[in-house]
Amino acid sequence: MSNSHDADLVARLQAGDQAAYAQLVEEHAGKIYRLALRLMGNEADAEDVLQETFLSAFKSMDRFEARSSLSTWLYRIASNAALMRLRRKEPEQVSVDEPLERDDGELIPRQLFDFCCLPEEDLLRDEARAELNRAIDELPPSLRSVFVLRDIEGLSTEETAEALDLSVSAVKSRLMRARLKLRERLSLYFSQGPAVTETR
């Protein structure tokens, strides 16, 4: 979305143009719902986050100063809403399948099954997709939010930092941890799957 498009829309929004509000929702609701669903893991909570995001955005539209794009601003409101809810209901858990974590926070990869050699149909079958979703749901919210925005929604490192109110180095560090945890989990899963015995 271009800067001039945003500037024009913001001017109409701040002038109280109802059609501009509908346009904002039409252009951004789909991706905000996707983010909310990925962060919350269920449709009911995702819908709550979606509604809360736009209600909150509408209320604070007068104070929007265009320091970020409308898209990043909405991602930020939605991430905050989702993370607040997750903190209330989901204490961060540690899985036994996590890579070993040293005192300095470095993650040492343990699983060394090279699943890249598996046929694409095995990597993309429904059961594998369900495992991908479970793995992401089980990441701590602080890592899940970075991974979803950066690697799934395709935001840049800087945009992700802005949306989550983190420094660029914190985003990079969390992204690395999220990716390694997911890699570890998928390596273990694919090493034990039926596809392995078929291809050995």
Added chain:
Amino acid sequence: MSATDHHQHDESCRRYLSGLSDYVDGTLSEELCRELEEHMRTCENCRIVVNTLTKTIALYRQIPAPEMPSAVKERLYKVLHLDVYISPSGTPDQPSH
């Protein structure tokens, strides 16, 4: 290599660990990139970690994006008092009055 083998990193492997994410993103400095690629030529474990890390990201990017159900969209427009912009098919439209 068995599925349960653990990566026994020596110091040289550990040295590159923190740069792996930047490497798969193509943002690692040219010098470190060259060093890591040189290292991977003789270190199968690091080669597997890099390949599977790249594949992990690619698999997540291949998952189809979930669509917002039309009922969710309709309820959103109602909550925001924008339901006049929803057409009978659930598509936002210009107000009819």
